[in-house]
Amino acid sequence: MTVLLESRIAGLPAPKRGKVRDVYDLGDQLLIVTTDRISAFDCVFPNGIPHKGRVLNTLALHWFSRTRHIVENHVVSDDPAAVVPAGTPLDDLRWRCTVGRKCKPIEVECVVRGYLDGSAWVEYQENGTVGREPAPLGYKRKQRFETPRFTPATKAASGHDENISFAQVVNLLGADVANFLRDTSIALYRFAHDEMLPKGFVLADTKFEFGWLGDKIILIDEALTPDSSRFFERDSYVEGRRSISVDKQFVRDYCETLDWDKNPPAPRLPDDIVAKTSEKYLRILEVITGRPAPWLNE
Ligand SMILES: Nc1ncnc2c1ncn2[C@@H]1O[C@H](COP(=O)(O)OP(=O)(O)OP(=O)(O)O)[C@@H](O)[C@H]1O
Ligand SMILES: [Mg+2]
Structure with a gap:
């Protein structure tokens, strides 16, 4: 499955690119595309993590849907087809999009x-x-x-x-x-x-x-x-110990072995770190939602 570092949707105004997401302003809605970019220490790495964007978007949608009894949220749909120009290739966008009502x-x-x-x-x-x-x-x-x-x-x-x-x-x-x-x-x-x-x-x-x-x-x-x-x-979990977030543990540990001052540009991550991090994200999604990533069976 391809890694998406930057989305490009011809016919829409250029997105605002955050560290991880590309946000397209559609007027009264936003199209949020979660890419496979990864950041640590506030720096974005040159290579992406397979599945990461789809995992993050699917998890967020899971929680938005589970918490509607607590508060209303912006989600309109997870389907980009209705908001991108006809003919836009959708393969890279599936599972990583949220269309939200634009708020202040x-x-x-x-x-x-x-x-x-x-x-x-x-x-x-x-x-x-x-x-x-x-x-x-x-x-x-x-x-x-x-x-x-x-x-x-x-x-x-x-x-x-x-x-x-x-x-x-x-x-x-x-x-x-x-x-x-x-x-x-x-x-x-x-x-x-x-x-x-x-x-x-x-x-x-x-x-x-x-x-x-x-x-x-x-x-x-x-x-x-x-x-x-x-x-x-x-x-x-041990009280008193330094903890590392479960998802980026391999990335941060790897960075500590380098002679890198944590300022941009971030170094390229080696294949084994990328693969282990990708597995971690897939596991988090599977454990929290109770089912494997749905796109793995497509
Ligand atoms: N429904 C919404 N209506 C209006 N703005 C929204 C909505 N949902 C998200 N946003 C805004 O869209 C932006 C999303 O940007 P994103 O989080 O990708 O980048 P960022 O916050 O600028 O940087 P970072 O990468 O550090 O998070 C945020 O400013 C967020 O407040
Ligand atoms: Mg943000």
Whole structure:
């Protein structure tokens, strides 16, 4: 199966290319194409990971459909045929597309953490706070919180996310919207955490994006994939230890063996790392959705 590094759809305006996804503006809808690009340390690698884009898109659609009882979301369809010009070859696009209702994005990244890791662990060590709120002394890395914490962030001018306090979200958006975002994000996190744990994955933290559709707030972007979340394997979870997200473990481990300063350009990944990473993604999809990747039987 071919690896898609960049989508090209003749007859549509050029997409906005993120690190992993190509987003086509269709007017009142967006066509989001998840490619096989992979990034780590904020750098995109020159080669892609077979199946990765299809896995991420299929997982996001799985979660959007499973969480509709909690909040409405932007998904219109997974079928590009209705929105691309007639005659567009569809083979490269199947399984990797989401057509979403275009919203006005709310400029707060709604991060929920059930465990202390990532940038929250850094913040805790530096300031003794989590999400800019005071936290008890003596936490270990990866420790599970009594209750999940909402640790919002904004995209800073530098391009990197900056953690902000809940009070700052209230200032930016008002108390009603801030409460809605917090409560909905925590409900989504709890639901996904509790579904994944018996399947062998710990959902340590995750990020949601919401947008305005008229006067309604709905869930947009993607949700609960390894690109927006940190998962670790339940059976290897050890409090206090450094953890690596399950999907990119081989890529990060490999990069640590190189004499690379983690600034662009990223090095080419060797075939065995690519193959192992690809298997990891396929396994995550199979375990979470309970069935093998549907395109493998085509
Ligand atoms: N339904 C929607 N309506 C409006 N904007 C949306 C919708 N869904 C997603 N978006 C926006 O589309 C963009 C998707 O871009 P993408 O995530 O690929 O790149 P990025 O966020 O710029 O960079 P990165 O690669 O670091 O994630 C985001 O800005 C997201 O907020
Ligand atoms: Mg993004």
